[in-house]
Amino acid sequence: MTSTRRQVLSQGAAIVSVASTGFLASTASAQAGKLRVGLMLPYTGTFAQLGVAIENGFRMALNEQGGKLGGREVEFFKVDDESEPAKGIENANKLVQRDKVDVIVGTVHSGVQMGIHKVARDSGVLSLIPNAGVHAATRGLCALNVFRTSFTNSQPTKALGKVVAQKGHKRVVWISWKYAAGDEAFEGFKESYLAAGGTIVKELGLPFPNVEFQALLTEIAALKPDAVACFFAGGGAAKFMKDYAAAGLQGKIPLYGSGFLTEGVLDAAGPAANGVTTTLHYSDSLDTPRNKAFRLAYAKQYKMQPDVYAVQGYDTGLLLIQGANAVKGDLTNKAPLYKAMQDAAIDSPRGKWTMSAAHNPVQDIYLRVVKDKENKVLGIAAKALSDSGTGCKLA
Ligand code: PHB
Secondary structure (H helix, E strand, O other): OOOHHHHHHHHHHHHHHHHHHHHHHHHHOHHHOEEEEEEEEOOOOOOHHHHHHHHHHHHHHOOOOOOEEEEEEEEEEEEEOOOOOHHHHHHHHHHHHHOOOOOOEOOHHHHHHHHHHHHHHHHHOOEEOOOOOOHHHHHOOOOOEEEOOOOOHHHHHHHHHHHHHHEEOOOOOOOOOOOOOHHHHHHHHHHHHOOOOOOEEEEEEOOOOOOOOOHHHHHHHHHHHOOEEEEEOOHHHHHHHHHHHHHOOOOOOEEEEEHHOOOOHHHHHHHHHOOOOOEEEEOOOOHHHHHHHHHHHHHHHHHOOOOHHHHHHHHHHHHHHHHHHHHOOOOOOHHHHHHHHHHHEEEEEEEEEEEEEOOOOEEEEEEEEEEEEEEEEEEEEEEEEEEOOOOOOOO
């Protein structure tokens, strides 16, 4: 092909594309196109099944609306974030700059969330957090365009500390992965456990997503605490409970945790999970028509049982539906969009919850114990628990 011919062709293409843009602009508003939803979740690694459950739950909520948001069709763009904080900003930018999404739904890992959060704050894109509990996102670095549908890392453990003290355990060892989620879960536990008169004998940790627990379990056996409290999740949580039992500690030193420890892993952990007592904003066994209907529909659609991550994904869908409906699918109409989401009351399988001023759920935290591969509810450990939202200022 000669260069002249190439030039003519490319000029021709340019003219066609200008013409078609003009045609689009004059005949229909931009909102008539598909709403672009970015899913940035872990699809590989120790949190892979958490990402899948979130996506399933989110899609289920949209499917209940005929697959539409505010009357618009939806197009999905997916990125596997691998729970890798170092790639957080780059991956979020793929969705915002390359795919031009209207909203990012993500993610699970607190470190990766900080990457999404930077991109959300810089670009103004709507950011919905379906899991990661990192405090900063709804405290000092809160933002009008960022809403969380899950929890802050210290919410479940704030309820846990009191429970462990009330059970009469005076000396406790804490163990978790050393990153924001583990550190902030510890912060919540420490605050309420110390206030109730308990003593923390030792804080143990290992880097995420390391699962070499042996040396630490040997140390726990030597320390002989009254109980152990922990934060682990996903594949690592199943391995921790199995190793705990294999080390001979099950039944000897009671094991407590924020409830992620026993979510989605009860088959994998088997009998090693029996008796593990946890606090969380959801439980499979919640005996409400809303939860039962959700569980049935989810199991039918996905041929697996839902867990807290599926519920959080579902609630993220419910929240986005309320926002999108309020602006008839035009997510660029920011003030009424944010107001609808701020004012949303979510009728969730976990129970009804509302959005705090800092954009984090105000919710009940349940006390649960594992029996026969189920998280059985023992009661409410904390009623309508809100995160402090310290340092959050939304103009
Ligand atoms: C987090 O990194 O914030 C995190 C990850 C998994 C969980 C909970 C919190 O189950």
